[in-house]
Amino acid sequence: MIACQECGHNNPESAQRCESCGAPLGPALYRECPACGALNAAERSTCSRCLAPLTAPPSGADASESASDSSFTQDEPTAGAPQEDDPLADLEGLLPPAAVPDPVSQPSRFASHESSEAERDDAALLHRIATEPAPLGQVRREDAPTGRERMPDGIRWLLYLLVLLAALAPLITGNRGQQWESPRPQTLLLAEAVADIAPGERVLVAFDYAPGYGGELDPLAERVLTDLARRGAVLVAISTRPEGVGLARQVLGRVATFAPDYRYGANYVILGYLPGAERGLRLATQDLAAILPHDDVLQMPWEQLPAMQGIGTLNDFEATLLLTDDGNSARRWIEQVGTQVDTPTYALATARIEPLLIPYQQSGQLAALVGGVYGALEYPLEDAPERHDLHSTDGYLALLGVFFLAAVLANVVPWRMHQN
Amino acid sequence: MRRVLPIAVTCLTGLVVLLGFFGNGDILGGWPNLLVEGAAFLAALALLMGVAHLALAHGRRAVRGEPQAGYSLVLVIAMLATFGLGVVLPGSAELAWVFDHLYTPxxxxxxxxxxxxxxxxxxRAFRLRHAEAVVLLITSLFMLLGQLAVSERLSPIIPALREWTLAIPVTAGVRGILLGTALGTLAATLRILTGIDRPQALE
Amino acid sequence: MPLANIGNLIGIWIAGLLTLAVLSYILGDNPVYRLAQHLFVGIAAGYAAALAWNHVLAPRLTRLVQAPAEAWPVALFALLGLLLLARGWRPLAALSGIPLGLLMGTGAALALGGILTGTLVPQLAASFVPLAPAAYGGGVMGWALALDAAFLLLCTLAVLAAFQYHRAARGSLRLWYRGVQAMGRLGRLVMMVAFGAILAGAALSFFTILQSRLAFLVYEWLGSLAELGL
Known part of the structure; x- marks a missing residue:
């Protein structure tokens, strides 16, 4: 029998993939970096892109130990240094494992509170939701039975069906739910800052999100960038991820069609991919051409483009617009760039990481912080580009209903049904 | 040699870069930036090496006709095609087509x-077994409700309470975690830079 | 129909089918999903590699060929890169420590500097806010804001206390430890509020993306049928 490294299920010797959760059973060929999503050779111990530690696959024999997320269970909840063997490790999770309430490896640590296995599973699950970046290679089943307790299948299917219906709700109702009557202060702050940008002023736009989150962030990005473009601002795109370059082309290409006579090279530029995480950002604040010699579209030295005259470092822009779906890359921008430039940084973040960035907004390091889910609906823009996927309030109402039902069911369904 | 060299290089480059970070940049001239550029270059090279390794591993699988060979073949072909397109026609409409119609969806x-x-x-998190689960349940349902436009109609208190929750307990929670992590990182990086710790990668 | 439109139409059809292939995972792992998954990993890796080549390696190597005297550092980087490649080869394995040390040293130094100046100091500074109502203009509002500030500070300290762990304390420090323990318990409740907000945010994010995928299927994918006159 081969025990699955992901869920502990025992599989026949001939199995290539786990029968229960679908995870590959053989020795892994490559591993996805938990921090930045880069693919790494299986034998690497640190990520080739960001140097974050790649957690060693737990030994297949000890299925019960490997049941929950290995990076989570190994950590010690002491003094916020969860992975002391590697310096860059705990950098990579804005929410360190220690933040999860139940001490995992030594349950008796807090005498007053002994956690059950199921509670630990829940904590691990939450931790994963809160800290894992979008899966690059594979989506693990978050609900794979990791402990003694699992969801009854009937309830799972019911909830899945309801989520699907909730997402389709706006199609059925025609999305009649009203928008916010009063936009949030942060959205207004951003809109005011955009209104203050004079024609010809240059704004740096960091496309630091995965295309996977485009469904949430694209509508907001499009509105804000269209507003800027119509005001005559010059938009300069950059990304610390390769895929951010493709996104920049996608989004700015659309924005250029909404603003009159908005041309590449004169009004907007896509600089490209900054390698080396902290290193690339650091160098860009010192000497932009040293780290990024060419632009992406024309593949020529960008100093020759009319839009880039007089630009030498990231400090030469009026403002930075940080589009992000990842707390770590956002934190890197704040730490490496925000501390080096005098101009304001505005963050447009996914709802998922918005809470993680709130302390930076409260401390003034982010001049404004707007979430993708509501920002696109609230951001005031006349004659805004039409989109089919503009976030639907009817759907959110239905989602709240599903969550409410889940909360009720979780506590009404008899305990016995949750045992394996 | 094998043990000392990486540590010496780590300490030395760390020191130079750190001096460049905190100093006004004149003492060391262009050295800190040069080292950082070199490291960024190596990081990009390491990314390429990782991808090459992935291609080799899957290529081997495909050639040997192991189970799953078909999938590996698809992976390798997709990778080589995208890479080739990206290198030969950078910034082209063809590459954009792959990005828009395959990568993104x-x-x-x-x-x-x-x-x-x-x-x-x-x-699973909503099973009310202890006080913490109750807090979690109430907060998450409330934050979902606070997202809705209709909540403002229900009561003007809801948006106000949502803003307060974000400004006080959520800020405190995340800030505490940030500070704890920052302290841990500080200690860990200092140990690396002083050579007390040998990172796994250098073994 | 112009060629670009045909390309776009084909693209929409493929994207629609791939969307359905990935969504089929809800029903369980299946060959169609796995095919889509492998296709994705291949494209993502190829794309990242192409960008790394175009933006980082190619321009530098070109410069090295064109002006070797000026671009000597690139030769050095390339040499270090070769050492990184030679990691598996015994005679040179020891030397591969140089590029790795360079990566480690720069990463650790920048992380240290960044976290100190960008997180630790500003966040600590933001934690120490005035607690006197007068600082907030006095009156009822001043008191309310001062209470908020005090509560924020208390909660932050409580979360930090939740990170601390100690064995059952004895002797004169017992009371102090009990206090820290009580604070830690409060801290964990505060963290649960933060987790609640994160969970709600995550649900909203993922749900929004699901909505946008379904909108794509309905409006663009099925919509393209109408364009074809079907």
Whole structure:
């Protein structure tokens, strides 16, 4: 029998993939970096892109130990240094494992509170939701039975069906739910800052999100960038991820069609991919051409483009617009760039990481912080580009209903049904 | 030699870069930036090496006709085709087509799947076994409600309370975690830079 | 129909089918999903590699060929890169420590500097806010804001206390430890509020993306049928 490294299920010797959760059973060929999503050779111990530690696959024999997320269970909840063997490790999770309430490896640590296995599973699950970046290679089943307790299948299917219906709700109702009557202060702050940008002023736009989150962030990005473009601002795109370059082309290409006579090279530029995480950002604040010699579209030295005259470092822009779906890359921008430039940084973040960035907004390091889910609906823009996927309030109402039902069911369904 | 060299290089480059970070940049001239540029170059090279390794491993699988060979073949062909297109025609409409019609929908739908799994995760987290689960349940339902336009109609208190929750307890929670992590990182990086710790990668 | 439109139409059809292939994972792992998954990993890796080549390696190597005297550092980087490649080869394995040390040293130094100046100091500074109502203009509002500030500070300290762990304390420090323990318990409740907000945010994010995928299927994918006159 081969025990699955992901869920502990025992599989026949001939199995290539786990029968229960679908995870590959053989020795892994490559591993996805938990921090930045880069693919790494299986034998690497640190990520080739960001140097974050790649957690060693737990030994297949000890299925019960490997049941929950290995990076989570190994950590010690002491003094916020969860992975002391590697310096860059705990950098990579804005929410360190220690933040999860139940001490995992030594349950008796807090005498007053002994956690059950199921509670630990829940904590691990939450931790994963809160800290894992979008899966690059594979989506693990978050609900794979990791402990003694699992969801009854009937309830799972019911909830899945309801989520699907909730997402389709706006199609059925025609999305009649009203928008916010009063936009949030942060959205207004951003809109005011955009209104203050004079024609010809240059704004740096960091496309630091995965295309996977485009469904949430694209509508907001499009509105804000269209507003800027119509005001005559010059938009300069950059990304610390390769895929951010493709996104920049996608989004700015659309924005250029909404603003009159908005041309590449004169009004907007896509600089490209900054390698080396902290290193690339650091160098860009010192000497932009040293780290990024060419632009992406024309593949020529960008100093020759009319839009880039007089630009030498990231400090030469009026403002930075940080589009992000990842707390770590956002934190890197704040730490490496925000501390080096005098101009304001505005963050447009996914709802998922918005809470993680709130302390930076409260401390003034982010001049404004707007979430993708509501920002696109609230951001005031006349004659805004039409989109089919503009976030639907009817759907959110239905989602709240599903969550409410889940909360009720979780506590009404008899305990016995949750045992394996 | 084998043990000392990496540590010496780590300490030395760390020191130079750190001096460049905190100093006014004149003492060391262009050295800190040069080292950082070199490291960024190596990071990009390491990314390429990782991808090459992935291609080799899957290529081997495909050639040997192991089970799953078909999938590996698809992976290798997709990788080589995208890489070739990206290198030969950078910034082209063809590369954009691959990005818009293959890359984006695939990744977006994989992320969309999490909408289902987050509900089942919530179901398990919502079992009211102790005070913490109660707090979690109330907060998350409230934050979902606070998102809705209709909540403002229900009561003007809801948006106000949502803003307060974000400004006080959420800020405190995340800030405490940030500070704890920062202290841990500080200690760990200092140990690396002083050579007390040998990172695994250098073994 | 112009060629670009045909390309776009084909693209929409493929994207629609791939979307359905990935969504099929809800029903369980299946060959169609796995095919889509492998296709994705291949494209993502190829794309990242192409960008790394175009933006980082190619321009530098070109410069090295064109002006070797000026671009000597690139030769050095390339040499270090070769050492990184030679990691598996015994005679040179020891020397591969140089590029790794360079990566480690720069990463650790920048992380240290960044976290100190960008997180630790500003966040600590933001934690120490005035607690006197007068600082907030006095009156009822001043008191309310001062209470908020005090509560924020208390909660932050409580979360930090939740990170601390100690064995059952004895002797004169017992009371102090009990206090820290009580704070830690409060801290964990505060963290649960933060987790609640994160869970809600995650649910909203993923749900929004699901909505946008379904909107794509309905409006663009099925919509393209109408364009074809079907």
């Amino acid at each position: 695939l990744q977006a739908t994989m992320t969309a799947l999490l909408a289902f799994f987050v509900v089942s995760a919530a179901y």
